[in-house]
Amino acid sequence: MIINKHTRVSEVIKVNADSIAAIAALAKPLRKLKNPLLRRVMAPRVTLAEAAAIGGCSMADIRAALEPLGFRFADEMLMESQEERNNIERPDWLAAADEDAVDFFDVREMIESGDDPLRAIVQRYGALPTGNLLCIVNSFVPYPLINLLGKKGAKSFVETVGDKVYHTWFFKRDAFAKPTETPAADRVMMHDSPSFDRIFATYAEAKLVRLDVRSLPMPQPMEAILETLPTLSPGQALYVQHKRVPLHLLEELADQAYVAHIHEVGAGDVKLLIVPRV
Numbered sequence: 001m002i003i004n005k006h007t008r009v010s011e012v013i014k015v016n017a018d019s020i021a022a023i024a025a026l027a028k029p030l031r032k033l034k035n036p037l038l039r040r041v042m043a044p045r046v047t048l049a050e051a052a053a054i055g056g057c058s059m060a061d062i063r064a065a066l067e068p069l070g071f072r073f074a075d076e077m078l079m080e081s082q083e084e085r086n087n088i089e090r091p092d093w094l095a096a097a098d099e100d101a102v103d104f105f106d107v108r109e110m111i112e113s114g115d116d117p118l119r120a121i122v123q124r125y126g127a128l129p130t131g132n133l134l135c136i137v138n139s140f141v142p143y144p145l146i147n148l149l150g151k152k153g154a155k156s157f158v159e160t161v162g163d164k165v166y167h168t169w170f171f172k173r174d175a176f177a178k179p180t181e182t183p184a185a186d187r188v189m190m191h192d193s194p195s196f197d198r199i200f201a202t203y204a205e206a207k208l209v210r211l212d213v214r215s216l217p218m219p220q221p222m223e224a225i226l227e228t229l230p231t232l233s234p235g236q237a238l239y240v241q242h243k244r245v246p247l248h249l250l251e252e253l254a255d256q257a258y259v260a261h262i263h264e265v266g267a268g269d270v271k272l273l274i275v276p277r278v
Contacts, residue, residue: 003066004074005049005059009033012066013043022065027055037226041143041252045158053160054141093171094157097133106137111218116244118145125149128172136168140219144248151251187277188250188260196263200273203237212241214268222249225274229258232276240272 001015012019013033024033030051032038046054048062055061063073105124107117125134136142146156146168155171191199211228213221221242226249228238245262253260253274261273 001070002072002074003048005052005062006047008044009046009048009051010043012048012071013039016069016071018069019066019071022069023051023062026057026061026065030055032223032227035227036230037252037256038223041147041226045143045146046141050141050158050160090159091155091157093155093173094133094169097171101129101132102135103128103132104135104137108137108139111139114217114243116218118247121145122148125152125154125170125172130172132172134170134172136170138166138168139164141166142168142219144219144222144252148248148251187253187258189262191261191263193263193265196261196271196273199261200239203239203273207236209236209238210241211238214241214243219248222246222252225249226252229274229276234276236276238272238274240274242270242272243268245270246272 001012003012009023012023020033020039024031032042049059052059052062067073103124105117105121107121110117110120121134121136128134136145141158146158149170150156153173155173157169157171159167159169161167209228209232211224213224216224225238225240225246232238245264250260257277259275259277261275263271265271
């Protein structure tokens, strides 16, 4: 297969599954690809160039990892500058956008202070006129957000503009877009204290895997949970202590084989019991 830096990671994996280990071995941030749930979120939305930026490595490193697996690189594509790449890759709806039609929202300070910008982002997107764009400025690529607003009908595009600086563009194309699908009612259950305690008590301590993500900065709580879930043995459940109801996570688990029991104790105190479906 002939590939270039614009090729999606998922396309490479589809041709040769050994590429998962090859790319993951290049840098710690790329090890997420070895986790099936994280790979499902990341691989379809990330190009090889973006994977290199995430991992802090070069396209030469990516090339050295993949060529032994039979992939061939189009050399002329590797010679392009970042600016030329952006001009080529930018979709028509972004390239033709009027500056006045773009709402820039830098969420880095919110995240650094421990706040979750999800609600504010969804509100700003909802208030956006049809045909306008929302640009989220962040220190990481918000894959779950791309999935979430995609269900609202948004087109999206990610640009790497600096070291750990990403612009994620969302184009609101239809005022009557299909509303966001919520996780199935039988897969996400909100509980009061007695109800949650009853469910929790059905699991012996040996069957519980405990995970406290309250001190982790975003997006590490979601990553830690998704990394842990595939390690559960039959009959085990994952007990998570969280600062908030993880809406991104619930979106990703909506069509997976898990049931999430949630008890919001109070501000900054949320308990989750995530159970594999039999």
